[in-house]
Amino acid sequence: MRGETEEMDETQFLELSKKMNKFPLLRYEELPDYMKDNEYILNYYRAEWSLKHAFISLFLCHNETLNVWTHFIGFLAFLLLTIANVTHFYLVADFLQVSKWAFSSNHPLNNTRQMISSYMDTTPPPIEVTRWPLFVYLGGSMFCFVSSSLCHLFSCHSHHLNCRLTQLDYTGIAVMIISSFFPSIYYIFQCNPLWQFVYLGIITVLGILAIGVLLSPTRMSGKYRFIRTLIFVLMGLFGVIPTIHATILNWNAPQRNAALGFESAMGFFYLVGAMFYVSRVPEKWKPGWFDLVGQSHQIFHVFVVMGALAHYVSVLILYEYRSRVSCE
Numbered sequence: 001m002r003g004e005t006e007e008m009d010e011t012q013f014l015e016l017s018k019k020m021n022k023f024p025l026l027r028y029e030e031l032p033d034y035m036k037d038n039e040y041i042l043n044y045y046r047a048e049w050s051l052k053h054a055f056i057s058l059f060l061c062h063n064e065t066l067n068v069w070t071h072f073i074g075f076l077a078f079l080l081l082t083i084a085n086v087t088h089f090y091l092v093a094d095f096l097q098v099s100k101w102a103f104s105s106n107h108p109l110n111n112t113r114q115m116i117s118s119y120m121d122t123t124p125p126p127i128e129v130t131r132w133p134l135f136v137y138l139g140g141s142m143f144c145f146v147s148s149s150l151c152h153l154f155s156c157h158s159h160h161l162n163c164r165l166t167q168l169d170y171t172g173i174a175v176m177i178i179s180s181f182f183p184s185i186y187y188i189f190q191c192n193p194l195w196q197f198v199y200l201g202i203i204t205v206l207g208i209l210a211i212g213v214l215l216s217p218t219r220m221s222g223k224y225r226f227i228r229t230l231i232f233v234l235m236g237l238f239g240v241i242p243t244i245h246a247t248i249l250n251w252n253a254p255q256r257n258a259a260l261g262f263e264s265a266m267g268f269f270y271l272v273g274a275m276f277y278v279s280r281v282p283e284k285w286k287p288g289w290f291d292l293v294g295q296s297h298q299i300f301h302v303f304v305v306m307g308a309l310a311h312y313v314s315v316l317i318l319y320e321y322r323s324r325v326s327c328e
């Protein structure tokens with residue numbers, strides 16, 4: 001139960017903000033229909049804001065601020081990983097090695113300098129393995145995160161831009177799903193070019209079809225929403241086939257369990273995130289309490305970033321494996 005005084009204060013604040021500036025924050029019931037999406041978020045909406053003000057609102061407090069920032073930070077994290085991979089600065093890119101050091105029993109706890117120098121002296125992997133599939137994934141993830149941030153920041157501008165940016169947001173998700181298959185399939189099936197070609201071919205065709213549907217001029221109807229969800233589920237489920245195939249193929253490889261472990265972590269993060277996204281918990285329980293911080297969509301974003309990072313580690317394990325074990 002919210003106190004009457006608190007209710008009064010909130011209303012007064014919003015009324016004042018309306019009087020004071022051209023771009024006030026609105027209540028849910030004041031929104032144009034196309035923006036009414038989550039009835040449990042009651043206040044602090046932006047609507048019909050100019051592009052300039054929408055951009056400035058990146059640094060203001062409204063109910064989309066954390067939605068923008070959670071994925072923008074994800075974008076920055078993947079940008080950093082990309083730079084680290086391009087410059088071969090393994091200390092940052094390969095936090096797998098750092099974790100190996102952290103969990104090893106004989107690490108020089110009392111000599112940080114020794115740790116860093118011994119790390120930097122790590123002999124390069126004996127086999128030169130291409131990193132382009134890794135960059136496909138990093139690029140796909142950055143595209144997804146930046147599309148999502150742009151969508152949350154500028155959707156308040158107009159109905160037209162709202163529709164276009166929503167399409168961009170969903171296209172970003174599809175691109176990230178497709179791109180995440182690339183390094184896994186490429187490295188796992190490196191010694192089986194036929195299967196490598198078949199799986200990468202199927203996921204590319206599925207991806208092009210999915211993006212075609214997502215960019216089609218269909219209105220945001222219930223049917224479209226259903227088709228969109230079905231596409232994402234099918235794309236995710238497709239991953240099961242090469243995973244089972246790869247597990248059988250690499251039954252004796254010690255890296256198999258580690259890679260599978262991180263892939264399971266990724267699956268877990270995405271699943272938990274999706275549950276928050278669909279259920280609209282916790283704002284459903286206490287409408288108005290999570291308008292600014294703690295709403296389901298922000299939690300969903302954080303889980304997506306964690307899932308993407310778990311997949312990155314799994315890909316690093318596969319890359320490392322390919323750098324040490326050649327095809328017979």
Ligand SMILES: [Zn+2]
Pocket residue numbers: 067148152297301
């Ligand atoms: Zn979002």
